[in-house]
Amino acid sequence: MSERVAVRKTYKLFIGGKFPRSESGRSYLVQDANVSLASRKDARDAVVAARAAVKGWAGATAYNRGQILYRVAEILEGRREQFVALGVPADEVDAAIDRWVWYAGWADKLTQVYGGANPVAGPYFNLSSPEPTGVVGVVAPEQPALLGLVSVIAPAIVTGNTVVVAASPAAPLAAVTLAEVLATSDLPGGVVNILTGRLTETAPTLASHMDVNAIDLTGVTDAELAADLEIKAAENLKRVLRPAPADHDWTTDPGITRMTTLLETKTVWHPKGV
Amino acid sequence: MTATATSARSDLSELGRSETALRTFLHGLPGVDQVGAEQRAAQLGTRSIKTTAKAQAIDLAIRMVDLTTLEGADTPGKVRALAAKALRPDPADPSCPHVGAVCVYPAMVPYVAEVLRGSAVHLASVATSFPSGQAPLEIKLADVRAAVEAGADEIDMVINRGAFLAGRYQEVYDEIVATRSACGDAHLKVILETGELATYDNVRRASWLAMLAGGDFIKTSTGKVPVAATLPVTLVMLEAVRDFRAATGRQVGVKPAGGIKTTKDAIKYLVMVNETAGADWLDPDWFRFGASSLLNDLLMQRTKLTTGVYAGPDYFTLD
Numbered sequence: 001m002s003e004r005v006a007v008r009k010t011y012k013l014f015i016g017g018k019f020p021r022s023e024s025g026r027s028y029l030v031q032d033a034n035v036s037l038a039s040r041k042d043a044r045d046a047v048v049a050a051r052a053a054v055k056g057w058a059g060a061t062a063y064n065r066g067q068i069l070y071r072v073a074e075i076l077e078g079r080r081e082q083f084v085a086l087g088v089p090a091d092e093v094d095a096a097i098d099r100w101v102w103y104a105g106w107a108d109k110l111t112q113v114y115g116g117a118n119p120v121a122g123p124y125f126n127l128s129s130p131e132p133t134g135v136v137g138v139v140a141p142e143q144p145a146l147l148g149l150v151s152v153i154a155p156a157i158v159t160g161n162t163v164v165v166a167a168s169p170a171a172p173l174a175a176v177t178l179a180e181v182l183a184t185s186d187l188p189g190g191v192v193n194i195l196t197g198r199l200t201e202t203a204p205t206l207a208s209h210m211d212v213n214a215i216d217l218t219g220v221t222d223a224e225l226a227a228d229l230e231i232k233a234a235e236n237l238k239r240v241l242r243p244a245p246a247d248h249d250w251t252t253d254p255g256i257t258r259m260t261t262l263l264e265t266k267t268v269w270h271p272k273g274v
Numbered sequence: 275m276t277a278t279a280t281s282a283r284s285d286l287s288e289l290g291r292s293e294t295a296l297r298t299f300l301h302g303l304p305g306v307d308q309v310g311a312e313q314r315a316a317q318l319g320t321r322s323i324k325t326t327a328k329a330q331a332i333d334l335a336i337r338m339v340d341l342t343t344l345e346g347a348d349t350p351g352k353v354r355a356l357a358a359k360a361l362r363p364d365p366a367d368p369s370c371p372h373v374g375a376v377c378v379y380p381a382m383v384p385y386v387a388e389v390l391r392g393s394a395v396h397l398a399s400v401a402t403s404f405p406s407g408q409a410p411l412e413i414k415l416a417d418v419r420a421a422v423e424a425g426a427d428e429i430d431m432v433i434n435r436g437a438f439l440a441g442r443y444q445e446v447y448d449e450i451v452a453t454r455s456a457c458g459d460a461h462l463k464v465i466l467e468t469g470e471l472a473t474y475d476n477v478r479r480a481s482w483l484a485m486l487a488g489g490d491f492i493k494t495s496t497g498k499v500p501v502a503a504t505l506p507v508t509l510v511m512l513e514a515v516r517d518f519r520a521a522t523g524r525q526v527g528v529k530p531a532g533g534i535k536t537t538k539d540a541i542k543y544l545v546m547v548n549e550t551a552g553a554d555w556l557d558p559d560w561f562r563f564g565a566s567s568l569l570n571d572l573l574m575q576r577t578k579l580t581t582g583v584y585a586g587p588d589y590f591t592l593d
Contacts, residue, residue: 044584051586211586235583 011035011172013042013196014179016049017189028197031087031173038197043164043205046193050135050162051211053190058132058160066107068186069158073100075185079177086173088146095251096150103154106259110159114260118267125270130263132160133239134213137206139166139199139229141219145174147250152218153178155258157191164193164212166203168219172196199225207232214239214262221246286522289486290451293444300443300482306474306510315505318549319542325579328541332576333371335540335568336363337558340398340529342377342566343593344405344497350385353378356593357389364573364590367580373569374558375428379404380421387425398463399426402453405467405496407432411449418456428461429453432496433480435470443483450487463529464489466511469501474510481514491527493564502532503564505542512550525554531564537575540568566593 010027012019013036021027023045026037057065076097083093115129136156141148145168156163167175179194195202199220207215207229215233220226220243233240241261289295323331341360343353357376364370375396376386383399390397399421403409409417418429431453437445454462464484468477484492492511494503508530515526528551534540540563547555555561570590577585 047584205584208583209586210583210589232583236586 009033011176011196013038013046014176014183014192014194015042015046015190016052016193017183019179019183022197026197030169031171033173035172035176035196038166038195038202040201040205042195042197043166043202044209046164046195047135047137047206047209047211049190050164050193053162053188054132054134054160056188057157057162057191058134060160062108062111062160065158065160066104069100069104069107069154072182072185072187073097073104075181076100076178079181082177083146083174086177088144088174092144092147096147099147099150099254100154102254103158103259106256107158110256110259113256114263115265120269123272125272126267127270128265128267130159130260131266133262133264134161135211136161136163136214136216136262137166137203137209137212138163138216139203139206139219140168140175141244141248141250142168142170142221144250145171146178148219149175149178151250151254152216152258153192155254156216156262159259159263161214161262162191162193164195164206166199166206166219167194167196169196169198203229204232207238208235210236212236212238214241216241216258216262218244286486290444290447293442296443296447296483296486297441300479303475303478303482306478308474308506311474311506311509315509315546318509318546319505321542321545323541323545329576329579331541331544332537332572332579334556334558335537335544335563336572336576337371337374338562339373339569339572340375340377340531340562340564341373341569342497342531342564343382344377344379344400348379348382350382352593353382353385354389355591357386357395359569359591359593360395361390361393363569364576366589367577370573370576374562377428377430377564380417380424380426383421383424383426396428396461397426398428398430399424400430400432400465400496401426402431402449404430404432404465405498407434408436411452414449415452415456418453422456422458422460426460428463429457430463430465430493432465432467433484435467438476438480438483439471447483447487450484450489454488461490462488463491463493463527465493465496465531467496467499468494468503468507468511469499474506477507477510478514481511482518485514485518485524485526489526491529491562493529493531495530495532495564497532497564503530503534505546508543509546509550512547512555515555516551525560527560527562528555529562529564534563534565535567536571537568540572 022036023041024039027034028037118126120126138152215238226243360373360376375398377398380399401417401421402414466480519525574585
């Protein structure tokens with residue numbers, strides 16, 4: 001009997017619920033694995049997939065979105081060891097699962113907290129309700145690889161947005177593995193799209209794309225790049241989440257700002273009856 | 275030039291006089307190598323067209339678009355808006371060329387004619403009881419005359435597929451000839467509805483039949499059946515127009531229609547036109563795209579090339 005040869009895995013992109021290689025055919029060696037090196041065109045394709053998913057995901061009931069996110073947490077729990085094997089500390093995996101559950105709970109509660117009835121001087125009901133902004137480009141933080149990633153994806157999608165995430169270039173394996181979790185947990189294809197590779201290729205494409213509604217620059221560490229991305233984002237008035245400070249502690253209570261920044265408020269006036 | 279085309283040169287004009295001669299000729303055309311045609315079409319689709327070549331291709335494709343709406347729900351307002359878009363596809367960029375034509379149902383022709391009057395944009399109307407073609411001949415011809423009188427300068431007719439598939443080539447031929455004369459000065463595009471013809475051999479025969487009967491253009495599809503234009507079908511038709519010109523000296527145009535939605539698809543067609551029929555056909559007078567959503571994608575790609583950033587559908591009209 002010859003010795004068994006291990007099957008090596010190629011870590012691919014996650015676009016529209018599928019795992020394509022980069023359109024450019026490129027890959028790079030990182031964390032001892034071959035990982036796809038996303039191009040500008042991959043970013044564009046991901047935006048198309050994310051846009052196509054907006055209608056169904058934003059149109060789903062908040063309760064339904066919450067249930068799907070709980071399901072993601074369940075699958076994450078089952079894959080705990082896989083993340084540990086990738087070098088993610090066990091307590092970080094636990095924190096990431098808890099973070100996911102925490103955001104899942106917000107799905108059908110945020111509207112009560114952030115929307116409401118406004119007092120107006122006239123015979124009208126005046127109601128404000130938050131609605132998702134649409135497609136969000138996200139630059140995930142470099143560290144912590146899993147908790148940071150979950151902490152930027154979950155708040156964006158829980159309210160009905162879809163995201164294109166530029167994963168940490170130095171530690172992308174947790175992101176690709178999270179994509180495998182998302183692909184097997186009832187989340188519709190295209191709601192989360194994950195690109196691995198250089199930020200200098202993917203992030204400017206997302207920031208300048210006219211069909212992206214908001215950009216989360218959390219993971220951008222280079223101040224010059226961050227400023228450039230903000231300028232690009234201004235072209236179509238994207239909502240912008242600024243880079244996180246270098247010493248940001250991801251284990252603390254995140255609050256609701258990440259969710260509320262990526263919302264649009266719709267206010268309706270309705271005449272009162274007699 | 276194929277051997278068949280050479281031998282046909284002498285007596286092509288006589289073919290329409292007898293069913294037997296037509297059948298002998300059409301069945302004498304060389305069979306299409308299905309695998310070869312599909313492989314060739316797929317191979318041509320892999321060409322990489324970038325930067326300035328892409329910019330040229332996009333502008334050419336915009337000029338070749340037959341901007342089409344063929345819905346039961348078409349209203350005068352909707353077709354007027356479409357005609358306005360045909361004149362200035364991208365209001366934000368005056369350098370953007372106008373499209374080739376607007377294509378509507380006969381009842382909508384007068385409203386489009388008002389908007390297009392005096393412009394270089396053609397006005398095409400489907401006729402001959404589009405899309406099925408299953409009506410008595412007098413009714414089909416009346417349909418054509420009405421459209422021409424209302425202002426259409428291009429008529430898109432459907433062939434009688436029932437008769438074609440049953441082998442009654444003479445009947446199909448005579449209908450096209452009759453429609454041709456009903457058109458007067460208007461250009462005649464003959465829709466083969468290749469999705470219903472089943473084989474590439476039939477596509478080749480129908481193409482020749484339509485050209486022999488006097489069609490100015492051969493068009494793939496109505497857009498109303500599940501299988502519309504495909505690259506291999508268009509390849510077979512482009513070979514047919516090339517061979518027909520070699521045999522008779524008359525140039526016939528080609529119009530793939532239906533299912534062409536992206537700039538990438540359109541450029542694949544342009545590459546195929548250039549490689550199969552030749553550069554003579556790379557002109558809105560000889561090649562058109564029957565499409566509606568294609569135009570917005572072309573405009574978005576055009577904007578990407580001029581501004582450097584990817585455009586979004588929010589910035590172009592819904593139609």
